[in-house]
Structures are given as structure tokens and as C-alpha cells.
Amino acid sequence: MKNNFKTVNHSVRKIDGLGLATGEELFTDDYDIRDCAVIKLMPSPYAYAEITDIDESEALKMEGVIDVLSYKNVERIMHTTAGQSYPEPAPYDCAIFDNTVRFVGDKVLAVIAEDEKTALKAIKKIKVKYNILEPALDYEKSEDRETSRVHTEKDAIQIIPIKFQPEKNIASEVNAVVGDVEKGYKESDEVMEDTFYTQYAHHCMMEPSSTKGYIDGRGRLVLITSTQVPFHTRRIVSHATKIPVSKIRVIKPRIGGGFGNKQEALLEPIVAFAVWKHRIPIKLILKRDEVFVFSRTRHPFRIKYKVGFNKNGEIKAIHLDALQNTGAFGTHALTVVSCVGSKILPLLNKIPNMLFTGKAVYTNLPAGGAYRGYGATQGYFAYTQMIDVICEKCGIDQAEYYKKWHIKTGETSEIFKALGEGKPGHIFKIDSCELTQCIDKGAEAIDWKSKKAKYSFKNKKNKNERYIKGIGMGCFMQGSSVPYIDMASVYIKMNDDGSFNLNLGATDLGTGSDTVLSQIAAEVLETSINNILVISSDTDVTPFDVGAYASSTTYLSGLAVKDCAEKIKKIIKKHAAKKLAVKEEDIDLFEGNAFIKGSKDSCSYGEICTSAMHIDEMEQIQATSSRVSKSSPPPFSAHFAEIVIDTLTGNIKVEKYVTATDCGVCINPKLAEGQVEGALVNGLSYALIEDYSFSKKGNMMNNGFGKYKIYTAADLPEIITIMAENSYENTGPYGAKSVAEVCINGPIPVIANAFYNATGKRLHKAPFKPEYILEILGE
């Protein structure tokens, strides 16, 4: 379908783009707050220990040292740092400061000093005594009786009725059943199972975790903080510090990327407590080495599948089992595990019998958290290779297989209902799915069929070639918001000159949501995007929004913006009708003017608002809107990769990668492509090189960009980005769904499938480093 959009579906310039490129836009640490004291955290040298004594007396004698905060002088209030809606489906298993440290790099105490130099010197003067405990470092053994329990404190709780068993090292557990898998296996021609492992990884957002706080002129606490979740942060800070919500203002400035890392109230409670106690401005900016260890990570997983299928490829039953290493804290433990099932199993929705079992276990290693892809990335490693195995065994082309079996428009999946977030989910029908188009276009762009045959190990004549090629594919889905949990709200008011203030709870963490949401407002209001003035994410100024996560902003916050702008449009028409002396239904709005239908008689938005405010009605043209999501329309993506393997060194080089993505209507095509490409390159880097390397005692050995490498422009393969045409999601704003997460799911399984195509061997452990590849090739 052809849409005649004026602002939507156009690649308008990102509204903060130029200020960011010149450097005039401000990030947290760029705010100039005079005489701002600093906090330095003392990291635990042990993976697991009880703090038996802290002697801070020498530090406190130093000039410039303001305070030392630890479990000794900070009230213990159990909370979760997970930035999720209340009641959070994550255990309350941490305090601002604890007398137990649970991973190398965990916070022992905090020094507040006038400057960083003094704080660092003071930390060296503090003597801490520990009772060292045996750490739990192997998550597959976490539940074993011999393994230490990571959370033995009596006050850790889970506030909603989901399984929380710290006595077994289990942070969370979830199961979902559709049909009867045992029956399904019996009806199958073949049943097979396999096990896969994914690794720790870091978001590597360029801006380190940063929070600044001060007391304003009315005695309230202001936090300027790099967060994806300003409203959850205000609530969690209030709970953890007992500062009333009414006394806290959270301001989100420009954010240097998040990818889930900043869906946590991690630094804010510490800074809030310190500022509230001392009534001075204080900041806490993590150094990059601290960011790797102390901020959140991607949960490592063990994923097992057991599948029963017929000779024609039809799957009769599938059991996906996910074991998550949640690290020292259960933040996002349950929800990330749940997404292994809920963001994967609906893709091939005709499987009659499905079982999902998921468990998150504690270890004395860095804590996992939200990370783009959110469990789906880990789960697809197993699932997408499983489909590949079935296709190879049944002699069916993978692209054709997906086209036959993938969920289609008008269909649903039992999983939507069976698996929610700590409670059952909600059933909804797929309103838009152009996955078949994506598969066809991607296959054409990479020449899938002929290359697959050409590269296949089955057709290789010379078995001793050093460099061998392979090609692989896979299909992926994600969601757009969490139904009946996520909420977004908006306030719009009109100004004298016909411009509009758009006050959003939504959080732009660098994705461009301020721009995208302005485009939606401009489209509804028949005006230029230059007349939309956005303020987002200031808890004093903007209405509530859950924040930037679960691929929800364009879809859900976009719905709220559209709704709110339509209310404003009605009011404008009412005023225009009065001014032009016609009925409301006779008014047309066009380029910032109200016209009488079929005539040239008009008045400008400026005239309308000026007379509304100053002359006639004496009222502010304004409206608010608040929306809860009722559906979570999945974006879909088909991925294809061509690789070359050096069989002597084990090096895998991706030569070409094609993505074809259906995200509904792209509100801003360039920004949408940017989401696809950013997620893809992050995924490639994760698939091939990124990993945490730990010492035997649980100490991360590569916590810096010198040793934890991520891709630069110089490492890119040829990348082709295709966006599906004619996809329109009726439940979304102007046909839009989400796009942020889905493409990070591709590289691990698609490269693994390409590796199979080339060698006939399966990869079970990410990342695919050369030594692992040589080991597999040698088998």
C-alpha cells in the first residue's frame, strides 16, 4: 500500500543530531555543577566473602574526605535494581551496601571526597577484613548440594508469587506448557536433542554508567542520570533510601547508549543516599573497567532442545530448556529466561505440543541484566540450528521451510497466552507479518539457493582445501512492548506561534525516539517537525512512561503520542470552526493552517492559539494521553550469512551478511536501518569474539577495551540491509512495530548454520573463536 505521509516514513534529521555532532548536547558528566564531590567505590577482591570489619578511621582523617559509606552506616533496605514496573518480577536480593560481597568487583563501600584524587588515596587507607567464602563459579553446578549458596540472607524476598528458592541457588523458575510433548514425541518419526552454550558479554555503550545528584533550592533531590528508566528509578531510589517520591526529581539528559545496561537503578540509590545525607552535589561516574564488571552484563545460558518431527519436516513436539547464569543478583532473571520461550516459540506457531522450562541460578560472578535481545538472542542459538538440522535431515530448503511454517497474519500462538512475565501472558493475533517477503528478498540478495548447493560440504570435491566457504540462514522475531504491563503517557500543549510542546515520559537513550515521536505528532497535527518541541524523561515535567526497553517506545509511546495529538487536533478544529464561523466537520488542517473545506479561507495555527489564549476562550490548548499496550506485535527478520573458514587457523571470516526486516512502517527509515545495522554488528562481534575471561577465582581478566575487543568499521563484512515493503501494523501508530532488538538474534545461529553448510559440523559454544573452531574441525 502507498501511504501519503508527510513526516512519518521520511528520514527527517534527528532533532538532536547536530548538537550531538558538534558536542553541544549534554550528557550526565557534561553538566557543570560547581564543587561536585565524587564517589569512588571500593571493589571486592574476592568472589564471595563476608565483611567482618571496616576500619575507615585513617581515611576520614584525610583532608577532602567527606564520608565513607558502607553497611555500617547505610540502612539495609532490600530492593532490586531491575528497572521494571511495580511489582517487579525480580527478587529483592540487594541492599545499597551489604556486609557480604558476592563477586569480584562488587561494592564493598563508597568513599565520598572532594575530588577523585583524594577519593582514590582514601580508598587505599581503608582496612577491610574479610571472612572469605567458597564461591559458586560454575552455574551448571549451582544447584548441587556442595555448592555455596549465594544468598543466605534471611531478608531477600520475591514480592510477587513466583518461585524464588535461594536455598537452592535458584533466583527464578518458569514453565509453560502447550499440549503434551510426550504424546508429540510418540507421534514423531524422529526425536533428537542437543545442548548449546552462550557466553557473558557487555553492552559496551560508549557512555559509562553515570549519575550526578544535588539538592535544589527547595530542598529536593535532583538526580541527573544516564538511565533508560527515569520513573522506575525514582520509585526504586525512594524505596531503597526512604526519601519520599515527592522529594525526588530524576532528569535524563542525553544518554550515550544503553542497550539494556541502563535499565537498572544501579548507581542512583548510592548517589541519592549520599547527596541526601550530606546536602552537597555528588557524582558517581564509573571507569570503563568498572563498567565491565560492576554494571550489568548479558546472562550466559545453557539451552537444550528436544524435538520430535516427521519425515516431511513437521514438528510434532518441542521442549526448550533454558538454564541461566544470573550471576550474583537476580535482576531481570525471570524475565530474560521467559523471553527464551516467549520470543522464539511463537515463530513456528503450528507446533501442537510445546514445553518451555526455564531456570535462573545464582553464581558469584558479575550480575546479568537486560541486554538487547533479552534471552531470545541466547535461545535462537539452539532453536535456529534445530530448524537447520530438521531441514537437512528431511531434505527441505530452509527458506522454503520457514515460509511454510512461520506464523502468518491473522494467526496467533498459544505461547502468547501461556508465557508472560511472571504470570500468564495475553493472547493476540498477528496483524502484520511480511516474513515471507523478507525471506525471498534476502535469499535473492545473497543468491541463497545456488550458493547453498555450491558451498555444501556434501558437494565438495577437494576435501583438503584450506579455505572453505559456507552459507547459512535463519528467521527471527521479537516483540513490541509487554502487553498489559507497559504504559506510556504524553502531554501536549500549543503555543502562541502554532508550535507545540511535546512532553514525553518516553526515554530516548540515543535511538532517536524523541525524533520518531515528534514525527508522529507532526503527522497528526499537520505541521512541520520543527514546530514540535520535545522534552522527555524528566519526572517533574513529563508524565509517566515505563522507559526505553522491550522494544516498546515507537510502538507504545508512539500510540500515546498519536492519541494525544489527535485530541489536540480536535480542539484546534473546534477553535478554527468558531473563528471561521463554520462547523467543525467543515475544517481541514494543512501545513499549520485551518481551512474551510473546499475554500481558501483559513487561519493559521498561530492565530488560532493566540486567540484561544489571549482573546476569545482564554484557554490553553492542551491534552494528555496514556496508553497501555494490548498486544506485542513482533517484528520479523530473515538473515543470511556467507562465511569463509580458514581450516588451518580456525578463523571464521564473515564475507557478506544480509538482513531483511519487517518492522511495519518505518517512521524514520534511516533511523530504523540504523537500529538493524547497530544490532547486527553488535551481534557479529558477540558471535565471533566477545566473551568474559575469568580467573580461577572469578576475577574478570579482560575488563577494558584493550582486551575486550568489539568491532570497528575496519572489521565489517559487506552488509546489505533490506526493509520490508507494504507492511502495516494496524494496532501501531501509522503502521509501526518495533525494530530495536530483533536483529541481534541472527549472527550466532546464522554463522553456525553457515559453518555446518561448509563443514558438516555443528557449533555448540559461542563465541566462535579460532581455537574452538580448530577443536571442532579436528573432531
Add this chain to the structure above:
Amino acid sequence: MYRDDIKWHEIKTIKQAWELLQQEGNVIYSGGLGINRTKSEKIRGFININSLSLKYLNFEDNKVIAGAGVSIAELIESPVNKGNVYSYICNLFSKAASTPIRNRMTIGGSIVDFPIWSDIVPALIAVNAEVTLFNGKEITVNIEEYIQKYQKELHILLNISFENNRDNFVGYSNRLTQVRFDYPALIVNITGIKQDISLNNIKVVVSGTKSKVEVFNNMENKIKDNFKLDLDFIKDVRFSADYKNKIANVYIEDGLKIMNGRVK
């Protein structure tokens, strides 16, 4: 470092620099990349040698002479018509670190500092470069001798020099990394003289071993079928020592094949 008491010494002559260098806690500062990395508490003063005019690049009698203060980028981007040895060096130097780091990194600092991941030193060893230094008097020594002896002693590096062009010179190089901008876990540089079908004067330089760098001369006499070097590498978070040893041998085999013209 956070030190308010550190002194910056602005000097005019090498002699002044040398006198200051002999006082404890003073270090030479040129590009500064290595110094920043050490964050040493022992440093009391920086001897800024940027005033010494060591940023020259001279070409005389088939020789490239680069002052210690020349940056890696300047050496690579020099507009002169480069001979085969100089081109080989440029190709190897262009792999070092990243573009902005190469803009600042000086030849002198790279040699004086010589970290285990150095791209610069193994390249210079492969082409038999010479080093001129001042340690009370000015002396010129082969770079291998420099590494063994003078590098560990107090000195001021003045320049390096190497042949611009060598008749029938052939060279190969490869480095083991995870990504383009990554410190090499090992480097294999091979140089030789190719006349007709025979490859002579083969010199193999391998870095990343426990002794930082190992040099094998006149390898044409030692290389036979199934030739393998057994090198003692250090392991790092990216690669095991065994893997590095395997890769070093793959690179050596690749290099000899390519230099012999068996593979293009």
C-alpha cells in the same frame, strides 16, 4: 597519576636532557603514549625533548633516517618515492595500533618502550635497522644489539635508519589479532633475497614469545620438509600458548610459500 609536584623540564640540548635523565625520577617525554600507560608513581619530572628537533626524516645514500620524534604516521605518509624495504616497513607500521594512535606514537618511544605487542621493533629487526643513541656519547648500533643491551640502560634515542631499497628484496608479514585494532598476540616477519628460483638470506622474526622476540637468520639452511619451530609463547586472554605456536608455524609456512612465489 594525580601529582602536583611533577616538573616539566624544557631543554635545549641533548646534553641537558642527558644530565636531567641521570637524576632519579626523570623520564623522557616525546609522544607520551607509553608514559601514560605506566602511570608510574616514581616519576618526578618529564624531560620534554620535543624542542630537540628530532622530527626529521632524511634520505641519503639509499638510507632512510628517521629522527626519534617522527610519528609512525609521518614515516608512513612521507611523499617520497619509496624503495622496497621502506615500503615493507610502511606496510608493517600501518598495522600498528589505530590511526589516531599512529598519529602520536613516535618511532623513538616505540623502540625505547618496546612492549610485547610492538609492531615497530619486530619490523625494524626484520630489515636490520640501526639505532643511534646518546648515552654520554653518540653511538650507532644494530637494533638487535640495542634491544639486548642499550634498551635496558639509560639513554636518549636519536634516530633509526634502515635501507631504502635492497636488490631482490622480498618480505612477508602476518600478525595474530582478533580484530583490526588489536595488539598482536604474535607477529611473524620474514625477509629474504630472491634470485631466480632461490630464496636466500632468510630472516624470520617472531614476536609474542616469552623472550618478546626471537630472530632466526639464514633459515634457508634449516628449512626442510615438515619444518616446525617450537616457540615458547605466553598465553593471554585471547589465545593459548599452544595455539600461538601453531599459528606462528602456519604463518612461517605461508610466508615462505608466498616469498618463493608458489602462491601469489
Add this chain to the structure above:
Amino acid sequence: MKEIFNINGKNKKIELRPDSTLLEALRDNGFTEVKNGCEEGQCGACLVLVDDVSVNSCQILAMSVKDQTIVTSKGLGDQHKPSIIQEAYVDAGAVQCGFCTPGFVISTYSLLKKNPNPTEEEIKSALDGNLCRCTGYIKIIDAVKLAAKRMNGGEDNEK
């Protein structure tokens, strides 16, 4: 201590320590467009031009460049009068979170000054010292091409 530095074309009195890195000295004196991403010379968010050549300001001591000219992204252009490179980044969709962008702008300037018509491979190589986790670099490479085209008087030059 206080020293005079030439930054963005003006002599400015800067408060610093003798061992302040150039990054610290710049940020502490209000040049916050120079970002601190890693302090290990890896991410490139802190790049500035020293005598027209890009360098990692976190890796050098400020005092060592006291007599040289220093230019930050804001020195190349501001919103009132943006540079062609900065405009190209916005137009190409190369700015997402923007924390890395001032550093990329500096790298791009440094490249195009030496090489006004870089190939795609030369662009990728020249950006090897800048990390970006948002864009996947594709739009950044487009931005460099666009900037080169506009600087050479190619189409789209009205911006």
C-alpha cells in the same frame, strides 16, 4: 597551575595539574564535547586535533602540547555554523546516541584533509580508532562519503 593553551582558535587560560591528560584538562575547563569513554586510547571518543592531526586526548599529557593548536569537534563547527562533516553525519543518519560522534567527526576531518577522495576501504581503515555501538558503522561510512562529496563541490552541496 594555570597555563595558556590555544584551543579552537583562541588562547585560553587553563587550570590543570602537571600530569593532567589533555582529556582531563579539556573537560575540566568546559570543553565537554571531548568525551571520556575509556581512558585507554581504545574508543576514540576523546579525539581532538593537535596541529590538525587526530590524537587520543586521554593518552597524552596536556603540558606536552602547550605550544600546539588544539581543535575539538565544537571548534570545527557549532549549531550556528556547523561544518560540512557535522552536517553530513546528521544527514546520513550516522548519529544515534552521539557520544562517539565528536570523535568520529575529528577522525573524518583528519582523513579528508589528507585524502579528499577516500575509497570505502580507506574510510574503514581511517575509522579504526573509533568505537560506536549504536550504528554498526554503515551510516557513519555513508556520512564520510557524503562529507567528501560535498567538500569536493559535488551534489547536495547546499547544506
